[in-house]
Amino acid sequence: MDQNQPGLDDVYVYDPEQAPGFLISRTAMRMRLNLRRLFLENGLDVTPEQWGVLLCLWREEGLTQSGLADRTVKDRTTITRILDLLEKKGLAQRRKDASDRRTFRIHLTEAGRQARKELFPLVQGFAGKIYADLHEADLSALQSIMAKINNRLDELESDVAPA
DSSP: OOSOOOOOOOHHOOOOOOOOOHHHHHHHHHHHHHHHHHHTTTTTOOOOOHHHHHHHHHHHEEEEEHHHHHHHHHOOHHHHHHHHHHTTTTSSSEEEEESSOOOEEEEHHHHHHHHHHHHHHHHHHHHHHHHHTTTTHHHHHHHHHHHHHHHHHHHHHHHHHOO
């Protein structure tokens, strides 16, 4: 075992007060719940999951469903459900790919583009509040730690043989 690696005993791995996986999961869940409440309080019927998809589309419109699933780390069934709801709300639409009729590209509607003007300031204000006690070095360290964990997950995933 690496001298710098923490001891991964049962308490460290399974105790929600100490285990990184539990801490990350709990924090992410609380962030989603609070963001959802903020959207609803402001009359916006958008979930944090839908926000994530919209954010991807604001950055790069015309992604495939598969591309959106990969970028948001959602399975195909979940991304289909999210897109169904975004279409129902009039925020996005699926269009057949011009070169491959089996593929759909996802585009924002005008309402989807306009939603950015309402949602972005709310999320910026929310982020400002929850990260208020973090300094630049804290955020940098957090990003570095998360990158290391994600890189290791990438390695583990590449070690798994395709079924």
